[in-house]
Amino acid sequence: MNKVIFRLTSLFAGFLFGLGMIISGMADPEKVIGFLDVAGAWDPSLAFVMGGALMVFMPAYFLLIKPKSKPVVAEEFCLAKSNKVDSRLVSGAVIFGLGWGLAGICPGPAMSSLALGNIGVWVFFASMMVGLGVTNLLICMKNSRESQTQTA
Template sequence: MNNMLFRLTSLLAGVLFGIGMIISGMANPAKVLGFLDVAGNWDPSLMFVMGGALMVFMPAYFFLIKPKQKPVNAEEFCLATNKTVDNRLLGGAAIFGLGWGIAGICPGPVVSSLALGNSGAWIFFACMMVGLGATNLLICIKNSKQAQSQTA
């Protein structure tokens, strides 16, 4: 039952997030590119979307989430263990930023955009999945080679 509650809560949160992305315009590549174009015809409206999200999130975080030692619907919080800024982090951030700047959309809103039937969103999503798969494959190969060299 707890697993079902976790899945339903995750589904509800994802649907709510997606609806928010669509309503706010963050699923619209032209709107996002307008926000990123600070040297040209800059559209600051997404800054208000982010500010509004922070105004809702911050009180909820400090009063509801942070004091808890354990999540409501899971055994533990899923937090990153790597706390160092390394080449892998910097490279991933650079690739993410380039992709966002070129396409005008990042992974979260593109999933929301799939429901709108935009063919560009579907192409971006497919390419994103290929990139994620290739990255995972490269990491597995690297880890396998490291394990082999340590046992030899």
């Protein structure tokens, strides 16, 4: 029963996020590129969307989420095990930033935009899936090599 509640909560949160992206216009890559174009025709609306989101999230976080020692619908909080800055983190951040700057969309809004039928977003999504698959394959190959080296 707990897994069902967890999945339904996750589905609702994802739906709410996607709906917010579409309503705010942030699912439109042109709007995001307009925000990133600080030297040209800058569109500050993304800053207002982020500020509005923080105004809703921050009180909820400090009043409802932070005081809890355990999640409501999960066994434990899903937190990163490592807190060091390494080459994998930096290279991933650089690739993400370049992709966001070039395409004008990041993975969350891209998922929302699929329903809008923009062919560019579908190409972005397909490329993102290929990139995730290749990255997963490379990590598995690296881990396999490391485990073979340790057992030899």
